Amino acid sequence: MARIRTPIPFNKLMEETLPQNFIHLLAKYKATDPKGNYLHWDKFKWKVEKGDDETAAWIATKLSRKTITKYIEALQGKKERELFSYCVPDSLFSQLHHIDKLTGGGHSIGDGSFITAREKDRYLVKNLMMEEAITSSQLEGASTTRKVAKDMLENNRKPSDKSEQMIFNNYLLMKKVVERKDEELSIALLLELHEIATHNAIDNNAIPGEIRNDNDITVKDMYNEIAHEPPCYKSLKERLTLLCEFANQCNDGENSDSFIHPLVKAIILHFMIGFIHPFGDGNGRTARALFYWFMLRSGYWLFEYVSISKLIQEKRSDYDTAYIYTETDDLDLTYFIYHQTEIVRKAVDALQNHIEAKKSEFYQFMEWIEKSPLSKKLKRAQLELLKDAVKEPGKIFTSKQVSTDFDINEGTARTYLNGLVDEDLLISTKSKKGKTILYLAPQGLRDKLKI
Numbered sequence: 376m377a378r379i380r381t382p383i384p385f386n387k388l389m390e391e392t393l394p395q396n397f398i399h400l401l402a403k404y405k406a407t408d409p410k411g412n413y414l415h416w417d418k419f420k421w422k423v424e425k426g427d428d429e430t431a432a433w434i435a436t437k438l439s440r441k442t443i444t445k446y447i448e449a450l451q452g453k454k455e456r457e458l459f460s461y462c463v464p465d466s467l468f469s470q471l472h473h474i475d476k477l478t479g480g481g482h483s484i485g486d487g488s489f490i491t492a493r494e495k496d497r498y499l500v501k502n503l504m505m506e507e508a509i510t511s512s513q514l515e516g517a518s519t520t521r522k523v524a525k526d527m528l529e530n531n532r533k534p535s536d537k538s539e540q541m542i543f544n545n546y547l548l549m550k551k552v553v554e555r556k557d558e559e560l561s562i563a564l565l566l567e568l569h570e571i572a573t574h575n576a577i578d579n580n581a582i583p584g585e586i587r588n589d590n591d592i593t594v595k596d597m598y599n600e601i602a603h604e605p606p607c608y609k610s611l612k613e614r615l616t617l618l619c620e621f622a623n624q625c626n627d628g629e630n631s632d633s634f635i636h637p638l639v640k641a642i643i644l645h646f647m648i649g650f651i652h653p654f655g656d657g658n659g660r661t662a663r664a665l666f667y668w669f670m671l672r673s674g675y676w677l678f679e680y681v682s683i684s685k686l687i688q689e690k691r692s693d694y695d696t697a698y699i700y701t702e703t704d705d706l707d708l709t710y711f712i713y714h715q716t717e718i719v720r721k722a723v724d725a726l727q728n729h730i731e732a733k734k735s736e737f738y739q740f741m742e743w744i745e746k747s748p749l750s751k752k753l754k755r756a757q758l759e760l761l762k763d764a765v766k767e768p769g770k771i772f773t774s775k776q777v778s779t780d781f782d783i784n785e786g787t788a789r790t791y792l793n794g795l796v797d798e799d800l801l802i803s804t805k806s807k808k809g810k811t812i813l814y815l816a817p818q819g820l821r822d823k824l825k826i
Contacts, residue, residue: 382416411466581655605652764816
């Protein structure tokens, strides 16, 4: 990726450019290009039509954006009277509407499609929170494989190294966000989220749950050059206080004179933690947790199961570029909002596909249950265990893991597993590393059950 070309500040451009140079271009250059792209100068300059002055075309575009721009009084840049702003062009509004349609109808997932709430969690979404915990940690440098990390979380195994600790922390962080979603944002809550995210998993002398107390921190780009110098540590308390007030302010358009779409506001909160960089380490993890907290607080319950970190990880350079675009173009948050909205749209689409696949799998399994004589002999939890065993030959079950999955005590879990061994449906063996009994899913189970 080439280095980003920084635009000349708009105020300076207006001082140096005569009106007659750009007035005739106002009808041609709008907030977005004809395809709905909100271009930064870095790419805009290459898209200017032949014969048009690129600087004049840029001024026309910026003026078009100014007509729909909203400034956020509570969110200031590093200079005095420098405010963050954003706008919602039609192409962005379209994406927000698409996400609202898919997530707004999500209530039907739990109403009649699955037998109980516990089954809904097991068949539909149990692994999605783990997925977000794993990929969010990998974004910050965790090197453990997904398989090993998932095994740790599923079996409640203690983390064995720093990478596993990061993933375990992020899993607890996601659960904490769900737990605290009905509370207002406060500095104390931010510190609590940060402490959970960085417990025994910090890269420097930063302290979990504490705001940095120096300016010995910079954010570097892919060339290892300084891309962002966070605000002075002396301003952090004031900035975080204003950020909390912004988060807690009602912007639903019904009880206030302003409206900010909840997803837009959640993305802004995400960005601001990265910009302010209040902690010596763990800012990214805390920022993503704050994003989820606000979406859940705003009634988007389906976001408990939407994983954005995997998609960010796949194109990390685009994520970093969106930050730089905002900071280099008059603190215009719209660049970052567009980027994150696209990420969320893809994540929601992926969730919908996941839901449909899980529903189909569930219905096929329920159809088999009705036909199988085992349905009269086995408990529902045992039937669900069989479903996993059929799907993944060689899978290892333990009584501890099963007790967690089904919210039952370990003795009952052991009884269920031994019952499947008695029916010759699982194989039991002792762990080489201890006394734990392992229960293995045998090959050929599908044929034996005639599913």
